[in-house]
Amino acid sequence: xxxxxxxxxxxxxxxxxxxxxxxxxxxxxxxxxxxxxxxxxxxxxxxxxxxxxxxxxxxxxxxxxxxxxxxxxxxxxxxxxxxxxxxxxxxxxxxxxxxxxxxxxxxxxxxxxxxxxxxxxxxxxxxxxxxxxxxxxxxxxxxxxxxxxxxxxxxxxxxxxxxxxxxxxxxxxxxxxxxxxxxxxxxxxxxxxxxxxxxxxxxxxxxxxxxxxxxxxxxxxxxxxxxxxxxxxxxxxxxxxxxxxxxxxxxxxxxxxxxxxxxxxxxxxxxxxxxxxxxxxxxxxxxxxxxxxxxxxxxxxxxxxxxxxxxxxxxxxxxxxxxxxxxxxxxxxxxxxxxxxxxxxxxxxxxxxxxxxxxxxxxxxxxxxxxxxxxxxxxxxxxxxxxxxxxxxxxxxxxxxxxxxxx
Amino acid sequence: xxxxxxxxxxxxxxxxxxxxxxxxxxxxxxxxxxxxxxxxxxxxxxxxxxxxxxxxxxxxxxxxxxxxxxxxxxxxxxxxxxxxxxxxxxxxxxxxxxxxxxxxxxxxxxxxxxxxxxxxxxxxxxxxxxxxxxx
Numbered sequence: 001x002x003x004x005x006x007x008x009x010x011x012x013x014x015x016x017x018x019x020x021x022x023x024x025x026x027x028x029x030x031x032x033x034x035x036x037x038x039x040x041x042x043x044x045x046x047x048x049x050x051x052x053x054x055x056x057x058x059x060x061x062x063x064x065x066x067x068x069x070x071x072x073x074x075x076x077x078x079x080x081x082x083x084x085x086x087x088x089x090x091x092x093x094x095x096x097x098x099x100x101x102x103x104x105x106x107x108x109x110x111x112x113x114x115x116x117x118x119x120x121x122x123x124x125x126x127x128x129x130x131x132x133x134x135x136x137x138x139x140x141x142x143x144x145x146x147x148x149x150x151x152x153x154x155x156x157x158x159x160x161x162x163x164x165x166x167x168x169x170x171x172x173x174x175x176x177x178x179x180x181x182x183x184x185x186x187x188x189x190x191x192x193x194x195x196x197x198x199x200x201x202x203x204x205x206x207x208x209x210x211x212x213x214x215x216x217x218x219x220x221x222x223x224x225x226x227x228x229x230x231x232x233x234x235x236x237x238x239x240x241x242x243x244x245x246x247x248x249x250x251x252x253x254x255x256x257x258x259x260x261x262x263x264x265x266x267x268x269x270x271x272x273x274x275x276x277x278x279x280x281x282x283x284x285x286x287x288x289x290x291x292x293x294x295x296x297x298x299x300x301x302x303x304x305x306x307x308x309x310x311x312x313x314x315x316x317x318x319x320x321x322x323x324x325x326x327x328x329x330x331x332x333x334x335x336x337x338x339x340x341x342x343x344x345x346x347x348x349x350x351x352x353x354x355x356x357x358x359x360x361x362x363x364x365x366x367x368x369x370x371x372x373x374x375x376x377x378x379x380x381x382x383x384x385x386x387x388x389x390x391x392x393x394x395x396x397x398x399x400x401x402x403x404x405x406x407x
Numbered sequence: 408x409x410x411x412x413x414x415x416x417x418x419x420x421x422x423x424x425x426x427x428x429x430x431x432x433x434x435x436x437x438x439x440x441x442x443x444x445x446x447x448x449x450x451x452x453x454x455x456x457x458x459x460x461x462x463x464x465x466x467x468x469x470x471x472x473x474x475x476x477x478x479x480x481x482x483x484x485x486x487x488x489x490x491x492x493x494x495x496x497x498x499x500x501x502x503x504x505x506x507x508x509x510x511x512x513x514x515x516x517x518x519x520x521x522x523x524x525x526x527x528x529x530x531x532x533x534x535x536x537x538x539x540x541x542x
Contacts, residue, residue, distance in 0.1 A: 018427045343481035345460045346435075350483075353427040361459050375480075376459070404432055405482055407439065 001293045003301060007385045009034040009290070020355030023390045028173050028201060028334050028381035029359055030223050036286035041228050044279040052278045053252050053269075066282040071268075073285045077292075078218065078235050079209040085241065087234040087268040088276050092200045093123040095219035095234035096167075098271060099196055100127035101247040103165060103217075103240070110136035113162045117142045117150055117179070118371055119172035122364045124198050128167065142168070144371065148175035148323035152183060159191050166195045170202025174365045174377065175323030176334030178202070185215055194240060200224055204383075205302065205332040207295070210235055227287035228280035234271070241267040248273040298384035305333040305382050305391050312395045313337060318402070322372060333382035336363065339398075342405045344378040350401035356380075356394055410502055413494045414510040421514045430515075431483065437493075438486030444478030455530050460484045462531065466538035473500045473539055487516065488531055495535060503539035508532050 007013060010032045015022050024032060033041075044066065050059040052067050071083045080086060089095040108114070114128050118141050125139075132139055140158050143151045150168075159166070166188045171178055185195045196217035199208060203220040210218050217240070222231030236244075246253055246264055250273030255263045264270040310325035318340040325331040338344060348360035359379045362369050369376060380394055408416070424430040448465050455462040460481030467474050475496040479485040494510075495503050516528065 343460055345481045346483045350428070350431060353431055375461075404428075404435055 001297070003294065003297050003384070003387070006294050006297075007387075009036070010385055011035065011038070013385060017355050017357075018353055023354075023356045023386075023393060025380040025382060025386065025390070025394060026357045026359050027204075027383035027386075028176075028224070028379065030229070031204070031226050031383055032385070033228070034226055034286070034290050036290065037226055037228065037283045040283045040286050041279060044282055049279070051275055063278050067276065067278055070281045070284040073288050074233055077208075077288045078233075079211050080235055081211060082238065084267045085235055085238055087236065087241075087271045088281055089232040089234055089272075090230050090277060091223070091232035092198065092219050092221035093232075095232045096123050096198060097127045098234055098247050099167075099217055099219065099236075100131045102244040102271065103196075104128075104131035104135060104137075105247070106244045108132075108135050108137050108164050111162060112137045112164045113140050113160060114138070115140050115142060115158055115163050115166045117168045118144045119148070119150070119175055119179075119365070119368055120167075120169055121173055121198065121200065122366070124167055124169065125367065137164075138162075144175070144368070147327050148172070148177055149327050149329060150179050150184075152180060155184065155187055159188060159193060163188075163191070163193050166193055167198065168195070169198040169200070170208075171205065171332055171334075172323070172365070172368070173201050173334070174336045174363050174368050174379070176201070176332045176336070176381070177323050177327060177329035178206070178332075179329060181215065182213065185213060189214065201332065201334070204291070206330075216240055222280065222284055222287060225287055226290045228277070228283040230277045231280040231284060233284075236267075238267065241271070244271075246270045246273065250274040294384045301384070301388070302333045302382070304388055305386070306331050308388060308391050309333070309335050309380070309395065316399075318342075322377065333386070334379065335381070336377040336379040338374055338377055339402055341407065342402050344376045346405055347378050347398070347401050350404060351394075351397050354397045354400070356397050358394075410494070410498055410506065417490060417494060418510055418513050434486035434490070435482050436486070437489040438479075438482040438484075441478070441485055441489040441492075442476065444476055448476070449478065455527075455534050459527065462488060462527070464488070464531070464534050464538070466535075468500070471499060472497050473503060475535065475538075484527065487528060491531060491535060495539075500539040504536055508536075 012032045048063050050063045052064040071086050074086050075083045089098060114132060116124060116139055128139055142154060142158055145151050168179060168184060170181055181197055188195045194216035197215045199218050199220040204225050216237050218235040220233055223229040253265055253270045253273040255265050306325055313319045313321045319337050321335060321337045344360040348358050351358050361376045363377060363379055449463050453463040453465055455464055460479050462479040462484055464477045475492045477488045477492055
């Protein structure tokens with residue numbers, strides 16, 4: 001599909017803000033939704049609304065089959081071995097909490113270690129901190145260098161006898177570069193240590209084949225890849241999931257409940273207690289379809305935007321960009337930066353008044369802000385529907401905002 | 408100028424801007440012109456919580472009046488606090504504590520700033536009120 005036609009699928013791009021066309025550059029926080037997703041979402045609420053799995057009536061069976069077809073779509077999208085390895089959650093954060101809680105409860109004891117990278121989002125750091133606090137376990141940290149790349153040389157010494165799991169992001173939501181997860185997985189597996197990948201950003205910008213990667217877990221949010229908010233996925237290898245205790249108890253996750261004790265249902269259901277988001281989950285089908293439709297064209301466009309924005313940044317000595325565009329890992333069109341003499345909050349307010357939606361602050365990665373010695377950053381993150389013209393308008397807008405703030 | 412007149416004047420000034428950027432350009436100017444705030448007053452207890460940027464607010468009493476001074480590392484925040492100080496500094500504490508601060512809504516700032524920012528503004532107002540109602 002041509003990108004111009006693709007753009008037309010997103011009604012929000014027709015909106016004006018403050019009388020100006022909306023230039024939406026906050027895609028790393030959430031993508032916009034195409035008509036196909038909005039339509040499926042409405043259909044589920046309008047005519048297919050029923051609680052799933054539990055009932056035999058017509059609509060319940062219909063809704064159940066919509067959700068199960070989404071599970072198969074996601075399985076194929078990730079090339080997982082079977083649908084049972086796809087757990088639906090309310091988002092990436094819930095997926096990562098499930099992982100830390102269930103894996104941790106089953107496999108982590110006092111004195112054990114969990115290896116994270118310095119570039120993790122709070123939704124990776126905090127669940128593991130909570131688990132480690134409960135268990136008396138320890139978090140170890142793989143550092144990033146000044147250019148935003150993981151210091152792989154440190155990996156062998158950090159993978160110890162007590163390391164029980166490695167959890168790293170595919171692409172940091174601040175740095176925007178692909179981490180060498182293949183190499184991390186290879187080294188961890190050679191020591192028998194499983195690896196979990198936070199795919200919140202990675203899934204949007206690359207093909208993910210969990211069997212080829214051989215990762216043990218892969219988590220992502222639906223709303224960053226066009227699906228309804230309140231949907232998320234945790235992929236896990238059957239052999240791990242089967243040995244993990246559930247993290248929440250409730251309906252439909254059991255096989256039998258007696259006062260003397262409960263036996264749990266098979267995977268994935270034992271990790272899906274309570275009523276799932278049955279209106280949202282089916283939108284993963286058109287969402288995945290949308291992602292696949294433009295993958296080739298958008299990749300080309302992404303590279304052009306990366307080249308344009310990073311060269312514009314290089315020309316301005318006041319701008320410091322985090323996450324190099326010319327390193328070992330491919331850069332996605334996500335640019336976190338600071339401008340000397342201009343506060344990130346001021347810049348985001350002024351850009352907003354020009355119709356440009358960006359994000360400012362700590363970007364849910366405070367340890368990374370500390371690592372680079374800044375109180376916050378400004379972040380512009382592009383999606384497949386953003387154009388090179390919008391990138392140019394963003395650079396012009398930024399220059400104007402910086403000028404307005406000059407002392 | 409009494410409190411009501413001071414508020415009316417700010418509302419009138421803001422009504423003159425029909426472009427959003429002009430409005431913010433004006434706020435930035437206010438921020439730039441805010442009198443210098445002594446470094447030694449930038450203490451933890453003067454820091455207002457709930458803002459994305461750092462804001463310090465100091466209040467002292469002089470002849471029964473309350474005098475505010477402030478600073479921020481972000482210019483727009485500095486402009487907004489300068490606007491508040493311009494209206495409320497030099498009034499009696501009871502006058503400030505008894506005010507409803509509703510004129511802020513009429514400037515169109517609050518609803519057009521993100522929730523965290525709106526909270527920042529709310530925290531600024533809350534702090535000004537609290538400092539005025541002590542004793």
